[in-house]
Amino acid sequence: MILNRFPVDPDRLKIVILSAPKTGNTWLRWLLHYAYKIQIIELPPEWAQGCADDFPPRFVTHQHLFPSESLVRWLVESRAVVLTTIRHPADTFLSYFHYVKWHDDAGSDSSAAMLKQDGDRPGKNALKYVTYSFPESYAISLAWAKLGSHVVRYEDLLVDPLSQLREVTSKIVPLDEERLKAAVFLCKPEQLTRPGLVDPLHLRTRSARRWIQELPSEIVDAMAGLQPYVSACKTYEYDWSRSALEPSGYDYDKIDPFRGHDRFDNGELIGPSLAKIYLHEVPNASARWPDPWVTEGESFWNWLRAPSALASLNPDLPAGTLTNIMVMLHNLRPDLQLAHKDPAGNDRVGFTTWFLGQAQMEFQIAWGLIEPVLQSFCDYLNSKSGDPVIHQPAGGITQLTVLDTHGA
Template identity: 25%
Template structure:
């Protein structure tokens, strides 16, 4: 994830900003939780400059007066102090952990920058490129400490009583309502959201060089991870699943069908 300025925005009425609008926002969540889509949509609506870094020490200095920062980082004292000193409002995004892991598996095919997630502590191996979510290699990673670190980012910030929290699944189901509520909470006008939702559709994000958008469909894991493996992963990370309000439930999928579904998606 490279530092970047705001994306081109669609033409619309550049009305006067509210004086109550928040000046700096940081979306701090696990990778592949819809962070970039949510960041760019809300930042565009609020007319904020976008900044994306792997490590907060890499953030520009001085920071833009009005910016929307995206970062995947621990909820630890040094970073919390940095956020307070720079007057950031924190937002965190939850997504079903199995969908997060599958999306990460797909993303490493196109984005070498994944090696810098938590400065390498997600331990996402390049050897996973080309394997499917029904493979032993994927399951081994999903049960690892690296996967726990990856999934724990949202889990940690979900515990912050001051953080704005939203679920990716809710945002996909009702983007104008869910993201509009966040825009309003940040002092913006939800009526200005629509052009940015159109401008940042999943189809357009999928067309980026690193395929930042892929499927965008909540619950895709049910077609790609067999129940036995899903239960093992849930049991390994039950604290995270339960705290974020996600479960597995009962479903049927053979390993052969899961492999075929993966190939069709690729």
């Protein structure tokens, strides 16, 4: 087979996921993004010679492209690792049916518009679609598998994403267990659907065998006798039994770095963004703070509240107006990086004002991480004005009217 024949260079790691829609492409892409700490890039929905010339040396991407001579040549010459996700054909179609219902853009599939005419449940238009249109889309995964792509079953990811990620990475560049656990935990639904990441509609149910409850028997019977669904079921051990139970979901609690705690020991809430910071943004966090919910002493909590080492870059402002959590949040959001290009220096006031007014809502972080910044900022404003700034009671602020978001 032509794909995945060469040794992988970790410094030039290129991972390309090519599969049918709604088979777990996005999930696998984010797992590998976190595991290898590589950039996610967008592959064009239509392949053209030269469209990947400006790609970085290391990346992960996914797209729903059929093999072409030009695309395969690029994959081989780039020594890209090619992966493919596969899913039970009925569940794949059902997920796609709901996706089309909620999105006006069905990509290059012009025939998908007919599915909306069925309303909330698949009907006669769905039957026509699975017979004449969906086979071509579903066959994308089967085609890449024939060329040597590493195949990952969606259902196996559901049952045990850790073992599946371990198996996949063993074929690419093996990783230590803690790195794998961190990637899996950061891809649990509550983490992956944080603001700015994955649209929750892409993770509508994250389940298997929902077709048993939702697809009419005439559609199931038709698919069970049609290619390429028949060959997919034979190759990947899928069946059409309506009596089979839905597989049990993965227990994410056993790899939770906060070990089930939803609050710090001082009662403050642990928001989903803190897991990303702890597992992915701070080097050696688990060694530094093995019990990250503890708040006393040299704790994760106190580190988040402490002034960043970068705060000294603007000596005109108190160090407390740029804390470690502020720097971490800035690193997480490209829009913040664009709006506040120099948060430690010239953009400090604007970034601090954003943090005080928006961060708690947008990142769901505890008030105790906001309060020291407010205190420091108010002290700074008091030093610049004869009129005292009224401190808000601990628990929330309504508005800072001294400066707007542009520092005017």
